[in-house]
Amino acid sequence: MIRSRTLDIVLGVAGILILLGLWHLVTSYELISRVFLPGPAATFRSLERGIVEGALLPQTWATIERMLQGWLLASVVAIAIGSLIGVSSTARAYLQPTLEFLRPLPASAIIPVAIAVVGLSWKMVLFVVVFGSVWPTLLATVHGFAHVEPRLVEVSRLLQMSRLAFIFKIGLPNAVPDILAGMRLSLTVALILAVVGELLTGELGLGTAVLHASRQYRADDLYAGIILLGVIGLVSNYGLALADKRILAWKG
Amino acid sequence: MTAARNAIELKEVSLSFGSNQILTGIDMRVEPGEFICVIGASGSGKTTLLRMIAGLLTPTSGAVLLHGKPVRSPSRRVAVVFQDYGRALLPWRRAYANVSLPLEAGGMPASQRPARIRELLAKVGLGNHEDKFPGQLSGGMQQRLQIARALAQEPDTLLMDEPFGALDAMTRQTLQDEVLRLVSERKTTVFFVTHDIEEALYLGDRVVALDSNPGRVAYDIKVPLPRPRDQLTTREHPEFLRLRREMFEIMNKIHA
Numbered sequence A: 001m002i003r004s005r006t007l008d009i010v011l012g013v014a015g016i017l018i019l020l021g022l023w024h025l026v027t028s029y030e031l032i033s034r035v036f037l038p039g040p041a042a043t044f045r046s047l048e049r050g051i052v053e054g055a056l057l058p059q060t061w062a063t064i065e066r067m068l069q070g071w072l073l074a075s076v077v078a079i080a081i082g083s084l085i086g087v088s089s090t091a092r093a094y095l096q097p098t099l100e101f102l103r104p105l106p107a108s109a110i111i112p113v114a115i116a117v118v119g120l121s122w123k124m125v126l127f128v129v130v131f132g133s134v135w136p137t138l139l140a141t142v143h144g145f146a147h148v149e150p151r152l153v154e155v156s157r158l159l160q161m162s163r164l165a166f167i168f169k170i171g172l173p174n175a176v177p178d179i180l181a182g183m184r185l186s187l188t189v190a191l192i193l194a195v196v197g198e199l200l201t202g203e204l205g206l207g208t209a210v211l212h213a214s215r216q217y218r219a220d221d222l223y224a225g226i227i228l229l230g231v232i233g234l235v236s237n238y239g240l241a242l243a244d245k246r247i248l249a250w251k252g
Numbered sequence B: 001m002t003a004a005r006n007a008i009e010l011k012e013v014s015l016s017f018g019s020n021q022i023l024t025g026i027d028m029r030v031e032p033g034e035f036i037c038v039i040g041a042s043g044s045g046k047t048t049l050l051r052m053i054a055g056l057l058t059p060t061s062g063a064v065l066l067h068g069k070p071v072r073s074p075s076r077r078v079a080v081v082f083q084d085y086g087r088a089l090l091p092w093r094r095a096y097a098n099v100s101l102p103l104e105a106g107g108m109p110a111s112q113r114p115a116r117i118r119e120l121l122a123k124v125g126l127g128n129h130e131d132k133f134p135g136q137l138s139g140g141m142q143q144r145l146q147i148a149r150a151l152a153q154e155p156d157t158l159l160m161d162e163p164f165g166a167l168d169a170m171t172r173q174t175l176q177d178e179v180l181r182l183v184s185e186r187k188t189t190v191f192f193v194t195h196d197i198e199e200a201l202y203l204g205d206r207v208v209a210l211d212s213n214p215g216r217v218a219y220d221i222k223v224p225l226p227r228p229r230d231q232l233t234t235r236e237h238p239e240f241l242r243l244r245r246e247m248f249e250i251m252n253k254i255h256a
């Protein structure tokens, strides 16, 4: 039997409530010191101060902006380069091994290089976010292009389509499901790296806010920041899932 | 040489894949406007032959000529309808946009396309389905869509590779009649591959039978049945019955 959507939502909300309940119990019996783990009530008061009264808003926007900038730039670069590599089986043969080598390289490994090249600045953060989040979309684009139905390649030949027309009318649309899946992975990576970049450079953002809160033993602010980061990840992923559904309507 | 150039001419055409001889010494002439059906067992090289005429494959030896000119690569004057409509259509384009593809490729100005697309969709009975994706259409409707896309090229030669092989009998008969009507309107030359003897006789002006291993022309017979053809009267016509019997005997002899 297929569970209904409503039931899924009810279960999801129940899961969150149970977690909040446990959190409340753990802190009200002080199983963990409040210095390290404040109660949910204190955390939500801090969240309220941060969002409703606006104390955390500039930081939140700064992190979101950093994430989106890097992610969008990475997506454009990934789709453009991925299309060029993917459309040619020769290019694929040359570059695929290199890509497979670069991809699992932790983006943090590139940070020293980035610092050396562009210095400890917002440019370095952007560079690291782009470098780290470019791979999922790039490889997905190449994969999508490499797996065009051979019949459609024949159709393009029969219609004497130019290579450019093939890319835009067949290759790219064919790769869209892969690209969207890659972009969702990339977005998560972009958020992580945006925060890491803030921690390193001290630029305004939720990462820095969380770091300061922790140094000053403001545990409630620390957790408020972490929750906000989680919410950013959740909302952006959900937004992309909705976009997927619309764009891939033809999959039925 | 001849007054009217042949629409399709194959001269001593042979094709091998590696050491595997698929077709040998194929000689064939198709006049403009002629409807020729090619039958043969599975693996006899029918698809390979069609792909050479389409310019998708180059013969190992011999020549393929269209209107007197050697075929070197595909041309938009030649349209192909594949059996596997599910793969040949663009699944992310609606019916309307699928028909638009050849118009875009042929450089028709965007302002002229809508009228032409709607005319073609109406012609194949898909006037009310222009907003559907191929995945939302039945097999018969998808094949109609592929036919509309082929006609959008305004081809003078139409190559069809077992186009109705995957359809049920009722749909197949309807589509046979539609294809006959559509190509007679424009005097299109048709090269129609099938493994169904009755289909070949019902549609064709001529039927060519291929022998297998390697593929070669075994028989080439004229079908002097009156047009327009009719699913009942043509199939009951004494000449149809006689030819059907003859073809069965030929095919049995080939495969014996």
Ligand SMILES: Nc1ncnc2c1ncn2[C@@H]1O[C@H](COP(=O)(O)OP(=O)(O)O)[C@@H](O)[C@H]1O
Binding pocket: B017, B020, B022, B040, B041, B042, B043, B044, B045, B046, B047, B048, B049
């Ligand atoms: N690209 C190819 N490479 C090697 N052999 C092929 C290729 N295409 C077809 N063949 C072989 O050529 C023969 C004829 O195939 P085909 O033209 O598809 O026959 P038909 O359409 O009459 O069933 C078959 O034995 C098939 O295995």
Ligand SMILES: [Mg+2]
Binding pocket: B046, B047, B048, B161
């Ligand atoms: Mg075949």
